[in-house]
Amino acid sequence: MVTPSGQQTQADGKEVLLSVRNLSKSFGALKVVQDVSFELARGEVLGVLGPNGAGKTSLFNLISGDIAFDTGAITLSGTPLGREPSYRRAMRGIGRTYQIPRPYAKMTTFENLLVAARFAAGRSEREAYLSCAALLEDCGLAGKANLPAGGLTLLDRKRLELARALAGEPKLLLLDEIAGGLTEAEAGQLVSLIRQVRDRGITIIWIEHVLHAVMAVAERLLVLSFGEKIADGKPQEVIDNPDVRRIYMGIEA
Amino acid sequence: MTASTILVHRHTLSSRIAITVALLLLAAIPTMPFWASSGQIRLIIELSCLIAIAQMWNLLAGYGGMVSVGQQAFIGAGGYSLFVLSVYAGLNPFWSVPLAMILPALLAAPSYLLLRKLDGPYFAIGTWVLAEVFRLVTGNLQVVNAGSGMTLRAMGQFTAHQREIGLTILCALLLLITVGGTFLMLRSRLGLAMTAMRDDPVSAASQGVNVGRMRFGIYVVAAMGTGLAGAIYYMAQLRISPSSGFDPYWSSICIFIVMVGGIGRLEGPIVGALLYFTATRLFGHYGASYMIVLGLLTLLIALFSPGGLWGLFGKLRDWPWFPVGHRLEYRQRGDA
Ligand SMILES: Nc1ncnc2c1ncn2[C@@H]1O[C@H](COP(=O)(O)OP(=O)(O)O)[C@@H](O)[C@H]1O
Ligand SMILES: [Mg+2]
Numbered sequence: 001m002v003t004p005s006g007q008q009t010q011a012d013g014k015e016v017l018l019s020v021r022n023l024s025k026s027f028g029a030l031k032v033v034q035d036v037s038f039e040l041a042r043g044e045v046l047g048v049l050g051p052n053g054a055g056k057t058s059l060f061n062l063i064s065g066d067i068a069f070d071t072g073a074i075t076l077s078g079t080p081l082g083r084e085p086s087y088r089r090a091m092r093g094i095g096r097t098y099q100i101p102r103p104y105a106k107m108t109t110f111e112n113l114l115v116a117a118r119f120a121a122g123r124s125e126r127e128a129y130l131s132c133a134a135l136l137e138d139c140g141l142a143g144k145a146n147l148p149a150g151g152l153t154l155l156d157r158k159r160l161e162l163a164r165a166l167a168g169e170p171k172l173l174l175l176d177e178i179a180g181g182l183t184e185a186e187a188g189q190l191v192s193l194i195r196q197v198r199d200r201g202i203t204i205i206w207i208e209h210v211l212h213a214v215m216a217v218a219e220r221l222l223v224l225s226f227g228e229k230i231a232d233g234k235p236q237e238v239i240d241n242p243d244v245r246r247i248y249m250g251i252e253a
Numbered sequence: 254m255t256a257s258t259i260l261v262h263r264h265t266l267s268s269r270i271a272i273t274v275a276l277l278l279l280a281a282i283p284t285m286p287f288w289a290s291s292g293q294i295r296l297i298i299e300l301s302c303l304i305a306i307a308q309m310w311n312l313l314a315g316y317g318g319m320v321s322v323g324q325q326a327f328i329g330a331g332g333y334s335l336f337v338l339s340v341y342a343g344l345n346p347f348w349s350v351p352l353a354m355i356l357p358a359l360l361a362a363p364s365y366l367l368l369r370k371l372d373g374p375y376f377a378i379g380t381w382v383l384a385e386v387f388r389l390v391t392g393n394l395q396v397v398n399a400g401s402g403m404t405l406r407a408m409g410q411f412t413a414h415q416r417e418i419g420l421t422i423l424c425a426l427l428l429l430i431t432v433g434g435t436f437l438m439l440r441s442r443l444g445l446a447m448t449a450m451r452d453d454p455v456s457a458a459s460q461g462v463n464v465g466r467m468r469f470g471i472y473v474v475a476a477m478g479t480g481l482a483g484a485i486y487y488m489a490q491l492r493i494s495p496s497s498g499f500d501p502y503w504s505s506i507c508i509f510i511v512m513v514g515g516i517g518r519l520e521g522p523i524v525g526a527l528l529y530f531t532a533t534r535l536f537g538h539y540g541a542s543y544m545i546v547l548g549l550l551t552l553l554i555a556l557f558s559p560g561g562l563w564g565l566f567g568k569l570r571d572w573p574w575f576p577v578g579h580r581l582e583y584r585q586r587g588d589a
Contacts, residue, residue: 065459066455096459110581111448115445115462120460122461133583
């Protein structure tokens, strides 16, 4: 368990990038996120587990600013984000993918990346061209650079979600079920891509049902159930936790 | 990481030809008074205004996602501005035309703030209600002759030939600003944001695009372009009344032209306006049955080719006239 210490550093001296405190959100009577708190050190990779409807995506929406929280606080590098809209958080370095990919369907794959590079990362035209072209190569999309994104296969859409988020040069990357629906081999490719991202020092929160994929990269797991945090710690400890085992029975072999 | 030299192409052979032809056509419009008939000139003025108004509606609905059925509010506002400036301030009507964009902009800014909370159909209804309010207010204002409308007597100081020269120059400028300006805007950084918003505003916001401010800007710019076209159109008519200037039929025309031509594409409104214009010349005298045919055509296109005629054409041939995209080419791959 992480014990909150000062604003900027954790007990072990690591810099705190993201701090989420007593975060709650309801849709009418439905409490989708309830009193969730955690801290994330710079460079850390946190896996988030939980059954469908547990509030994982909602947690991302709250962090990225796609929806506003009811109570609590979200702090990035010591700055409280409050009600700041999502476009400003993107410029601060929060990048995200969507569980159901949301590409700019009529724009090309390359142009999808350009948007993030020019706006979230604030790059000049020339810089954006170079970084996006390189990212497409890294993510295995170079051959599809000039195709409309709406026509891509599921794997390529997932890659595009990742590539586009990276084009925004995030400090904190939120990955929402990026390996879901892919074959074993495809998921494997994505895992090695995410490893590379981690090796560049980008802090990652990764929601994933494909347990072995997220276990291959995450150094810490957090489990949500009915909007509440029920476990948070070293992957093996979390997996062995009886509550977690009960919830996950039948969902993950 | 791999490194490669890259090239980004933004034009094609088709676009170079199309832009050259478009500029030549624009340059030819002001020469018309020296070789064309007055009837032909009147047609070109009307066509130019239609293209401009439709292009502005395309900007609004196609890129901004704001489906307005109240753009007549700004046509009327632009037209009335011109008449009021000429009648009360005694300004030369031709020089008043650019000033006619001010009132639409001043009206658009607070209108947007009222409308922005409304979604989809509610937004559309809101724009229509606003336009009706403008029409009712104008129809009761004695300074603008209330319901009976105004006449542009100041045009009497010019000969018919001079008027035609002035109007054709204004039309060429109108097209240059509304079509050429939209083209340049769509190719810029802002255009990238607008195109992204068109496809997915939620994603666009999560990648740093200030969607709200972009929408505000689009709404005001569209109002100004529409007002400019309104001023020129009613200058050619020599008179304006609340029921013509604020006629909801203007919005029906916009929807038809843009939906049939191709929404969210620069070429769409041009193709749509040409079709509407030609069809109206040829079959307009059939009255109601002609309107039914236009309506059916819109429906068919909406059902079977959501990209409109331009989208259909694009499937057959990738020959853009005004490309706003980026084509990436990798060269000489190698290791860094
Ligand atoms: N915008 C919304 N309005 C109402 N209910 C929502 C909304 N978004 C999510 N929910 C509900 O919140 C709960 C949590 O959803 P979500 O965060 O997507 O869960 P997860 O990603 O863990 O599957 C679900 O019951 C879902 O139906
Ligand atoms: Mg989810």
